[in-house]
Amino acid sequence: MIRTDARSARALIAAAAVLPLVVTGCSAGDTGGGDETVVLDFAWWGDTTRAERYEEAVTLFEEQHPGVEVRTNFAAWGDYWSARNTEAASGSLPDVIQMDLAYLAEYGQSGRIAPLDEHVGEQIDTSALPEGLVEATQLDGQTFAIPTSTNTLATIVNTDLLGELGVEPPEGDLTWDEYDAFLADVAEAGADQDPVVHGSVDYTQALWLFQIWLGQQGKALFDEDGALGFTKDDLAAWWGRAAPLHEDGAFLPAERLDQLEGVDAIGAQETAADISWDNFLVRFSEGSGGADLEMLPLPADDPEQRGLFLKPSLMLSMAAGSEHPEEAAALIDFITNDPEVGEIFGISRGVPASSTALDGFEPEGLDAQVVEYEAALEPHLTGSAPPPVAGFGTVETAFTRVNGDLAHGAVGLDEAVDQFFTEAEAALAAGS
Incomplete structure (x- = not known):
């Protein structure tokens, strides 16, 4: 786990100071009226920028709840869930954890996180x-997470870089073939640049984009029974789009993407476009030195069937074993609704789901673009987020890993499809 230095030292000192109190026990309902200190553990995934924002928000919470100390930690996505799974096995999850739709059913149905309904309204x-x-965060009618923000996918293009390459930005609605042709034009124009500029990273690696593409075909990632809602032919058609784009350089080579681990290719200006979460616009701009970025609708062969939906992007859940459920619920509420927290995060975690958090600041610049983009999509939200089925997280991991093997040439298309179906069906069967 990684901690920001200043708060790490303070948290360690505070934890040592209150440890005897934790051992002897504290009143779960005591938020500062007594002499004892309630200690909450709070964990999330993300980069150091997100950590800095969370630390600032936690400091505000502690100021308003002087009897509560919040110990924080964070990690990258993969390491985060590895740590949570280890903690869950031993019943030692942090009191409050950042949750994703892909893991909600797995953690909720297994009793790892607590229903929050008794705290809603309190x-x-x-x-x-x-x-x-x-x-969208409920399982069998019980609420297991509170969404702090929403986001959706967008086509993000670096218009400054396109201008240098002499390539016109796309206009209007694009079919998938037209979008691929645009990426190929970028690659052709960027072949002599240093570094070489490609169209984008391999967009077929994103399970959430595959869900949208399936929605455009009138299908879904999962059916009503929690099984896969698509066929091997569907996946072969989707993953099969990548081969010609790798061959002509429209996609950043898989080996180069490995070397850029932790660095966004569009931010490094080695690609001129990316289909990614809309709230990443700010991060991409910062990474590219403030280049002018524009968000466009996703490709769709039928503009009336875009398959788009708003996803509860970052959610907060409470460990089932929390000894301080009322204080943990208060922290969840604060991070979700407080206007000052809304100002601290801006759009970096997605558009604030809470109107009171959104009222805490006036979106400007890139933040305003994200808010306006989601507002403009409202008439086109014809799809819905996948249901939180048990095994979803394992399915997503398998999708990314097998696609990576395909991109590196380690497996062929048919073998990759068969391998994914074997792993995904096993994961969903184990979760049912």
Whole structure:
């Protein structure tokens, strides 16, 4: 785990100071009225920029709840879930954890995280959240997470770099073939650059984009029974788009993507476009030195069937074994609804789901672009987020890993499809 230095030292000192109190026990309902200190552990995934924002928000929470100390830690996505799985096995999950839709059913149905319904209307206010958003975090009618933000996918293009290459940015609705042709034009124009500029990274590696593409075909990632909702032919058609784009340089080579681990290719200006989460716009701009980035709708062969949906992007859940559920619920509410927290995060974690958090700041520049992009999509939200089925996280991991083997030439297309189906069906069967 990684901690920001200043708070790491403070948290360690505070933890040592209150350890005897934790051992002897504290009142779960004591938020500062007594002499004892309640200690909460809070974990999330993300980069150091997200960590800095969370640390600032936690400091505000502690100032308003002087009897509560929050110990924090964070890690990259893969390391984060490895750590949570280890903790869950021993019943030692942090009191509050950042949750993703892919793992909600796995953690909720296994009793690793607690239903929050008894805290809704008490410590947690959901009245400022969009209608229907909380329902997306429910399992069998119980709420297991509170969404702090929403996001969706967008086509992000570096218009400054396109200008240098002499390539016109796409205009209007593009079919998938037209988008691929645009990426090929970028690669041709960028072949003599140093570094070489490609169209984009391999977009077929993203399970969430595959879900949208399936929605455009009238299909879904999972069916009503929690099984795969698509065929091997569907996956072969999707993954099969990549080979010609790798061959002509439209996609960044897989080996180069490995070397850029931790660095966004569009931020490094080695690609001129990327299909990614809309709230990454700010991060991409910062990485590219403030280049002018523009968000465009995703490709769709039928503009009336875009398969788009808003995803509860970052959610917060409570460990089932938390000894301080009321204080943990109060922290969840604060991170979700507080206007000052909204100002601290801006759009970096997605568009704030809570209207009170959004009221905490006036979106400007890139933040305003993200808010406007999601607002403009409202008439086109014809799809829905995949249901939180048990095994979803394992399916996503398998999708990315097998696709990576395909991109590196370690397996052929048919073998990759068969391998994914074998692993995905086993994961879903184990979770049912």
